[in-house]
Amino acid sequence: MNCQKARVLMSAAVDFELSLKEEQGFLLHLSECKECQDEFDEAKKTKMIIKEKIVQFKAPQSLIDSIMELTSVSVH
Numbered sequence: 598m599n600c601q602k603a604r605v606l607m608s609a610a611v612d613f614e615l616s617l618k619e620e621q622g623f624l625l626h627l628s629e630c631k632e633c634q635d636e637f638d639e640a641k642k643t644k645m646i647i648k649e650k651i652v653q654f655k656a657p658q659s660l661i662d663s664i665m666e667l668t669s670v671s672v673h
């Protein structure tokens with residue numbers, strides 16, 4: 598797996614939506630690629646922060662959608 602493929606799988610990985618095979622390939626790539634490892638850590642952190650905020654403010658779904666949109670764009 599290369600970085601490009603890993604980045605594509607990353608958002609699904611944050612949501613634990615990868616198939617077993619995809620996850621294995623993804624984790625293997627992370628184990629040998631510091632850059633994607635950092636990226637994945639950031640993605641997980643961002644996801645947690647968003648979840649907390651949603652619970653905290655009980656944001657309307659439309660706002661949640663636009664936040665999700667923003668964060669998926671910012672993950673390069």
Ligand SMILES: [Zn+2]
Pocket residue numbers: 599600601603626630632633634
């Ligand atoms: Zn990589």
